[in-house]
Amino acid sequence: MNDAAxxxxxxxxxxxxxxxxxxxxxxxxxxxxxxxWSTLDDDGKRQVWQAIDLRKAQASAVDGERSR
Known part of the structure; x- marks a missing residue:
């Protein structure tokens, strides 16, 4: 398996x-x-994914508060 993928x-x-x-x-x-991104190891890339997931969750929570 290609490490970059x-x-x-x-x-x-x-x-x-x-x-x-x-x-x-x-x-x-x-x-x-x-x-x-291209220089990060897999752990670093996973950390970026975790940050993305957190940002999306926070944005959803803010959007949910606005719709009340």
């Missing part, structure tokens, strides 16, 4: 950085995370 990239080919959040609106990564 062991942890898939979160990129969805929607590359737009949101100025307010500092995150890509497609993959939810920071510019630093995007730039570093």
């Amino acid at each position: 062991a942890v898939p990239s979160p990129c969805v080919n929607v590359c737009r950085m949101d100025a307010a959040s500092g995150l890509c609106s497609g993959c939810w990564r920071t510019i630093d995370e995007i730039a570093a």
Whole structure:
């Protein structure tokens, strides 16, 4: 198995950085995370995925509060 493919990239080919959040609106990564992706080991890539999951959960919670 190719080590580079062991942890898939979160990129969805929607590359737009949101100025307010500092995150890509497609993959939810920071510019630093995007730039570093190819040099990260699998543990580092998993940490980025965990950060993405946390950001999405926090955004959902905020959206849920707004809809009340």
